[in-house]
Amino acid sequence: MDLNLLSRVSAYEWHIPQKGKMRVPGIIYADESLIRDMDLKVYEQVVNVATLPGIVQASFAMPDAHWGYGFPIGGVAAFDPQQDGVVSAGGVGFDISCGVRALYTGLRADDITPVKEKLADLLFAQVPAGVGSTGRLHLKPKEMDDMLAGGAQWAVQRGYGTVKDLPHIEEHGCMTGAKPAYVSDQAKKRQQDEMGTLGSGNHYLEIQEVVETYHDPLSEKLGIHSGDILVSIHCGSRGLGHQIGTEYLKKMVVAASQYGITLPDRELACAPIDSPLGQEYLGAMRAAINCALANREIVTHLVRQAFSEIFPQTSLPLLYDVSHNTCKMEEHQIGGRSRRVFVHRKGATRAFGPGHAAIPADLQAFGQPVLIGGTMGTASYLLVGTKEGMGLAYGSACHGAGRSMSRHQATRQWKGQRVIQELGARGILIRSPSARGVAEEAPGAYKDVTAVVDAAEQAHLARKVAKMRPLICIKG
Amino acid sequence: MGIRGFGITKPQAFEQAALALTAVMTDPQQVDPQMERHFTCDAPDDELLLVDWLNALIYEMACGHMVFGRFDVTITDHHLKAIAHGEPVDRKKHEPAVEIKGATYTELSVRQIEGNGWVAQCVVDV
Numbered sequence: 029m030d031l032n033l034l035s036r037v038s039a040y041e042w043h044i045p046q047k048g049k050m051r052v053p054g055i056i057y058a059d060e061s062l063i064r065d066m067d068l069k070v071y072e073q074v075v076n077v078a079t080l081p082g083i084v085q086a087s088f089a090m091p092d093a094h095w096g097y098g099f100p101i102g103g104v105a106a107f108d109p110q111q112d113g114v115v116s117a118g119g120v121g122f123d124i125s126c127g128v129r130a131l132y133t134g135l136r137a138d139d140i141t142p143v144k145e146k147l148a149d150l151l152f153a154q155v156p157a158g159v160g161s162t163g164r165l166h167l168k169p170k171e172m173d174d175m176l177a178g179g180a181q182w183a184v185q186r187g188y189g190t191v192k193d194l195p196h197i198e199e200h201g202c203m204t205g206a207k208p209a210y211v212s213d214q215a216k217k218r219q220q221d222e223m224g225t226l227g228s229g230n231h232y233l234e235i236q237e238v239v240e241t242y243h244d245p246l247s248e249k250l251g252i253h254s255g256d257i258l259v260s261i262h263c264g265s266r267g268l269g270h271q272i273g274t275e276y277l278k279k280m281v282v283a284a285s286q287y288g289i290t291l292p293d294r295e296l297a298c299a300p301i302d303s304p305l306g307q308e309y310l311g312a313m314r315a316a317i318n319c320a321l322a323n324r325e326i327v328t329h330l331v332r333q334a335f336s337e338i339f340p341q342t343s344l345p346l347l348y349d350v351s352h353n354t355c356k357m358e359e360h361q362i363g364g365r366s367r368r369v370f371v372h373r374k375g376a377t378r379a380f381g382p383g384h385a386a387i388p389a390d391l392q393a394f395g396q397p398v399l400i401g402g403t404m405g406t407a408s409y410l411l412v413g414t415k416e417g418m419g420l421a422y423g424s425a426c427h428g429a430g431r432s433m434s435r436h437q438a439t440r441q442w443k444g445q446r447v448i449q450e451l452g453a454r455g456i457l458i459r460s461p462s463a464r465g466v467a468e469e470a471p472g473a474y475k476d477v478t479a480v481v482d483a484a485e486q487a488h489l490a491r492k493v494a495k496m497r498p499l500i501c502i503k504g
Numbered sequence: 505m506g507i508r509g510f511g512i513t514k515p516q517a518f519e520q521a522a523l524a525l526t527a528v529m530t531d532p533q534q535v536d537p538q539m540e541r542h543f544t545c546d547a548p549d550d551e552l553l554l555v556d557w558l559n560a561l562i563y564e565m566a567c568g569h570m571v572f573g574r575f576d577v578t579i580t581d582h583h584l585k586a587i588a589h590g591e592p593v594d595r596k597k598h599e600p601a602v603e604i605k606g607a608t609y610t611e612l613s614v615r616q617i618e619g620n621g622w623v624a625q626c627v628v629d630v
Contacts (some may be wrong), residue, residue, distance in 0.1 A: 097608045097629060122605040122629045131618075158567050159529065159600035160593040218566050228602045229630050267566050270605040270629075274559050281609065282548070294609035435505050435528075435602070435630070464601035 040091075040487035045070065049292070050078040050087075056488040057421070058091040062479060063452045065432070069095035072100075076292040077105050081300070082113025084362060084369055090376050090422040091483035092430035092475065096480040097121065098295030101375035104424045106360070108369050109301040114289070116298035117280050119372035120355050122273035124313055125320035125349035126231075126264030128399040130410065131195075131328065131344040133255040133335070137237045143338050144457060147235065148500045152459035154334040155233055155327055156225040157504040159462070163224035165326065166417045171215050175223070176208040176268075179318030180349075183325035187225075189346075193328070195388040197321060197349040198378065206318050207311025211268065212275055215312075218267030219319065220360065224326035228465060228504035230428075232401070233331065234260045235497035236408060243491060246394060250347075252494045259335075259344060259497070260408060261327050262401050264353065264503075265320035272316050283395055301370055308356070317354060324349060332402060347410075348397035352427035360422050371422045378412035379425035379490045398490045400481055401428045403417045404458060404501040405451050405471030409481045411490035425490040430479035438473040439464060447471075451501075460503035469503060506611055507558075508625035514550070514614065515577040517622035518557060522575045522588065525558055525607075528628060529565070530598040535573030545584040550614035553582050554624050555556030558607035561588060562628075566603065569593050605629040 034042040034056065042063060054074040056063060059479050070093045074094060077099055078087035084106045093102030098118030102477030107113030140147065156163055175182045183189055194201040226233060238256040241247035247440040265272075280297035283305055284290075291297060332344050355372045355452030362369070380386055380396040387396045395412035402408040406429070433441075444463025447470050451458055460466050478495075485492050505528050509520030526532045543560045547553035557577075564570055572590035579585075593600060610627040617623050 097610045097627065116608075122608075158595065159603045160595060216562065218563065228600075270566075274562075274606040277606075278552070278555070279611070281552070293614070297609070366523070461595050462599050462601045464599055468601055 029063050029068055029071050031060065031063060031065035033071055033485060038326040040483055044074060050075060051088045051387045052078050052079050052083050056093065057483065057489060059483045059486070062091055062483055065092060065475065067095045069442070070100045073098065073100040073103065076296060077103060079292055080107070080114055080296065080298060081289060082107040082111040084108050090424065091487070092426040092428055092480045093110055094430045096374060098293050099372065099374045101430065102426060103374045104372065104376045104421045106369035106371045106422055107301065108367060110464050113301050113370060114298035115301050115306045116296060117273055117276040117309055117353055118295045118297050118373060119374055120313060121353045121374050122270045123264040123353055124269035124273060124316035125351040126353045127320060127324065127349060128260060128262045129324050129328065130252050130399050131259040132251065132347055132428065133257045133259060133303040133342055133344055135339065135342065136256060137255050140235065140257055144500060147338055148457045148459050150334040150337060151331065151500065152502050154330045155502060157461065157502055159228050161225050162221040163239060165223040167220050167223060173208040173218065175322050176211060176318050177206050178202055179321040180325040183322040188329040189325040190395065193325065193346040194366045196346045198351060201321055203314045205311065206314040208315050210308045210312040211272060211315050215268050215271035215275065218271045222266040224330060225266060226327065226502065226504045227266055230469060231263045231504045232404065233502040234498045235500035236260050237499055238494050239497050240495040242493060246412070247335035247493050250394060250493060258347070258496055259331055260399070260401065261331065263323060263327065265316040266323060269316040270502055272312045276312065279305060313355060317351065320351065321349070350377050350397070350399050353410040354361040356416040356432055358422065361419065373424055375427050376424045377427045378423060379417055380423040381413045381415040381418045395491070398425050400426060400477065402477040403429060403471040403474045404469060404498055404503065405456060406477055408496045409477065410496070411481065411484065412493055414491050416488040417490060420489060426480050426484045428482055429474040431473055432475045433473040435468040440466045442467045442470040442472070457500045458500050458503060466503060505630055506625065506627050508623060514622045515579045517549065517624035518554060518577045518579065518584070521558065521624040522561055523552065525533040525561060525604065526572055526629065528604055529600045529602060530571055532573045533572050536591050537574050538591040541568070541570065541588050543586045543588065547582050549582060551612050553584055554614050554626060555609065555612065555622055557584055557586065558626070558628065562604050562606060568569065571598055574617045578592060593597050602630045
């Protein structure tokens with residue numbers, strides 16, 4: 029992206045001045061190098077989002093922003109229903125409530141080394157991953173509706189996960205306002221065999237070692253020490269979310285003119301929040317959030333089962349679970365007063381600061397944990413939200429490294445087996461049903477996650493707690 | 505990931521776009537046409553018709569655990585009828601790399617090109 033298009037406010041905050049049909053300015057949080065590497069499409073998409081009805085304050089982009097569908101990936105925007113604000117299916121995306129959770133293990137790196145191969149094989153056998161994989165749980169229609177209404181709370185009631193997990197999941201594991209009736213039979217059918225599965229693409233299950241901690245009192249208080257082993261799970265609402273995204277995107281494209289909405293890009297398809305279509309989408313999208321929360325809870329149960337075969341004393345308590353493709357109604361201080369807005373985070377993580385009521389009591393003092401997934405060859409990060417971040421982009425931060433190369437380019441540059449061998453030589457075990465899938469996810473196909481996380485911290489969006497490197501990666 | 509189909513006719517471009525869809529997931533040459541599935545789609549314009557056609561295939565690939573390697577498409581006005589030939593996904597044989605979430609409206613275009621022919625394209629989310 030050409031820096032001349034932007035107005036520099038600080039080394040980590042850049043503005044796109046309001047012009048043309050923009051209702052608000054654009055704001056990008058990133059350093060100069062990250063912005064130079066961003067596609068010009070990110071600029072266009074930030075501008076396009078700024079034209080949507082009822083947008084409040086600004087159209088934001090996080091440090092990992094890259095070209096998405098309608099909204100940039102790494103885009104954040106809030107809409108006020110009292111100002112004809114909209115909800116956008118494109119602003120949430122296809123993988124509704126895709127997210128990351130981290131589990132403590134109480135183990136150290138030395139505990140893993142002698143059993144690494146065995147643990148990798150157990151996890152790969154236990155957790156369904158890849159195209160066409162199915163879970164062991166097959167939901168009947170009534171069970172499907174109960175799951176869509178209950179989320180992780182439903183999963184716990186069914187014996188997957190524990191009650192202790194729930195406070196450490198956004199929305200206490202259950203998104204209120206879910207309306208299973210607004211989820212089509214096709215979407216439910218697409219999900220009926222996919223509960224408790226990882227999926228494919230950039231989704232993963234990793235065993236990670238903490239290799240660096242920051243702001244030591246903070247990491248200590250969160251129980252994170254160098255050499256600790258964590259489990260990280262990255263997956264979403266699977267086929268159900270994909271189908272809801274597909275169906276409502278089309279409905280909103282077709283209905284836009286009826287609502288008097290001019291779309292600069294059809295992918296920005298949206299409907300007024302208070303319209304029947306807007307309310308239907310919100311009900312279905314919230315049901316998909318519950319599906320994702322239930323799915324990660326079931327995968328967690330499977331991971332715990334695998335660990336118990338080697339480490340029967342471990343319980344793997346949940347550190348936190350965050351989603352990064354959502355639209356949520358939240359209260360924020362805007363222009364000196366509290367306003368209720370619908371915050372879209374597409375490829376962006378909620379990152380509420382210390383003291384926020386949505387954070388569980390034991391984490392109130394530190395801020396909400398923010399989990400940033402890296403690649404299978406580099407690193408992931410744990411951060412926490414900041415008080416300053418609440419006033420920047422509604423308490424939001426980046427979500428990952430972001431691709432720097434297409435999947436096609438990656439397969440021309442790397443072979444899957446070679447990637448697996450090279451990572452193996454560095455002590456990282458990969459288990460995947462698809463060598464081509466591994467090539468497409470080669471670490472070199474992604475941006476530098478450390479640069480992204482550093483920019484997020486320097487911009488005061490979130491604060492670094494720990495850096496983790498992968499030891500085992502189960503790839504879909 | 506972007507997919508693009510070229511054809512002498514519009515239906516051929518739609519067939520080639522479907523083939524490109526398969527190529528996102530696996531090598532189309534590894535797919536045997538053992539079974540067929542029938543599809544019909546209606547849309548207000550060609551571009552929405554392309555998205556509907558691709559999403560119908562994606563749905564069948566996901567729910568029917570199918571992969572397709574050959575397509576016969578006819579289009580009258582904005583009404584599409586198609587037969588897709590393929591087989592159930594075999595993870596060893598097809599080594600599917602990634603599942604496709606949906607066809608998007610990004611870079612969506614169905615148009616005639618110079619020198620007689622059609623192109624049908626869009627980005628699919630994986």
